[in-house]
Amino acid sequence: MKKTLIAAAIVSLSGAAFAQTNIVLGGNLDVGYAAGRGSVANLNALSTNRVSSSQVNIRGTEDIAGGLKAGFWLEADFAADSGAGGATNNNNQAILAPKGTTTTPTPGATNVGGPSAAALNPRNQGLTFNRRATGSIAGSWGEVRLGRDYTPHFWTLTGLDPFGTNGVGASAVQGVRGCAATPCSINGGTTAVRASNSIAYGYGYALNGNMITGTGGFYGTVMYFMGENASNSNTGTSTNPAGKDDGGGSSFRVGYAGKNWNIVAASGSTNLAAGDWKTTNVGGSYNFGVANVMAYMNTDESAGGVEHKGTLIGVTAPLGAHMIRGSYSTYERDTAGGIKVGQIAVGYVHNLSKRTSLYGTYARVDNSNGATYALNGATTAANASSSGFDLGIRHQF
Numbered sequence: 001m002k003k004t005l006i007a008a009a010i011v012s013l014s015g016a017a018f019a020q021t022n023i024v025l026g027g028n029l030d031v032g033y034a035a036g037r038g039s040v041a042n043l044n045a046l047s048t049n050r051v052s053s054s055q056v057n058i059r060g061t062e063d064i065a066g067g068l069k070a071g072f073w074l075e076a077d078f079a080a081d082s083g084a085g086g087a088t089n090n091n092n093q094a095i096l097a098p099k100g101t102t103t104t105p106t107p108g109a110t111n112v113g114g115p116s117a118a119a120l121n122p123r124n125q126g127l128t129f130n131r132r133a134t135g136s137i138a139g140s141w142g143e144v145r146l147g148r149d150y151t152p153h154f155w156t157l158t159g160l161d162p163f164g165t166n167g168v169g170a171s172a173v174q175g176v177r178g179c180a181a182t183p184c185s186i187n188g189g190t191t192a193v194r195a196s197n198s199i200a201y202g203y204g205y206a207l208n209g210n211m212i213t214g215t216g217g218f219y220g221t222v223m224y225f226m227g228e229n230a231s232n233s234n235t236g237t238s239t240n241p242a243g244k245d246d247g248g249g250s251s252f253r254v255g256y257a258g259k260n261w262n263i264v265a266a267s268g269s270t271n272l273a274a275g276d277w278k279t280t281n282v283g284g285s286y287n288f289g290v291a292n293v294m295a296y297m298n299t300d301e302s303a304g305g306v307e308h309k310g311t312l313i314g315v316t317a318p319l320g321a322h323m324i325r326g327s328y329s330t331y332e333r334d335t336a337g338g339i340k341v342g343q344i345a346v347g348y349v350h351n352l353s354k355r356t357s358l359y360g361t362y363a364r365v366d367n368s369n370g371a372t373y374a375l376n377g378a379t380t381a382a383n384a385s386s387s388g389f390d391l392g393i394r395h396q397f
């Protein structure tokens with residue numbers, strides 16, 4: 001059944017108060033076989049999010065007098081292989097220890113934890129709107145959006161990666177950023193992807209949509225987010241250990257979309273317990289018709305001024321019902337003997353219909369300078385290589 005019919009049914013059940021609201025129920029289911037190979041251990045698993053994220057969303061817009069429009073978007077994560085709901089997290093909400101300390105995160109607690117925040121009550125969450133929960137108002141002047149949303153600097157990394165941030169093909173920049181095992185490093189801080197308690201202004205985008213690329217010409221986003229700590233925080237007591245500014249920060253992104261090309265630059269900063277985390281990236285793409293070529297450079301600066309640098313160059317080539325994807329990405333940490341990682345990925349997507357696709361992706365990573373980055377859950381020794389592949393199905397609804 002079409003989304004419009006579902007929306008109409010929801011509206012009819014909701015009463016006349018919602019008669020002027022356009023409501024859509026949609027989402028994505030992605031499940032596949034994921035294999036990882038490493039010098040220490042291999043892993044084979046049925047997994048989710050291999051070519052796109054499994055999620056359910058409810059969204060809508062309403063026309064208001066005076067040319068204004070209102071919008072809302074609620075988006076929940078789930079694992080298609082198990083049915084488990086995705087937990088929301090304490091990414092920048094009043095859970096940070098005093099500056100210079102390394103308090104261990106405690107699930108469900110507040111005002112504790114280090115830069116990598118524990119989930120909020122992880123055993124009791126079920127399905128949550130952890131991916132996005134926003135309300136907005138917009139006009140010809142742009143859109144003001146409030147709630148939990150993606151940070152502007154994140155959109156460069158996912159929008160200019162042929163594989164987005166999903167599966168074995170996602171860039172080494174994203175992969176190593178999320179690797180918690182030594183000598184990997186958690187880059188970008190807790191707001192590398194999303195920020196809670198945010199207020200954002202966007203110009204040049206479609207109403208209520210994802211702020212990846214503008215509709216044409218100049219586009220930009222500015223976001224401010226809060227840690228929501230009391231003004232007397234960081235008193236040294238067990239009830240108020242976080243600094244009053246911890247978890248707060250800002251991010252902005254500006255770009256220009258031409259007929260066949262797009263350029264963008266972004267930067268963000270988050271005040272965290274162990275020190276501020278800063279992210280800066282620039283990138284662009286050009287569509288030659290037969291193929292779309294894209295590239296970006298990203299730098300994260302963690303506490304103590306340590307830089308983590310990443311690059312990517314990629315291509316997508318649509319061939320009727322087929323899509324070929326490929327990328328080469330690098331990651332390195334700018335310290336004495338800092339790790340270095342290089343990754344190549346190739347993928348194929350076959351569209352069976354407008355909503356259903358079959359896909360396959362292969363990737364290989366080479367480590368040096370002590371790096372141990374491995375793919376699809378495998379384990380590999382320092383300076384050894386790792387490989388992996390995904391095979392699966394995606395259905396959009």
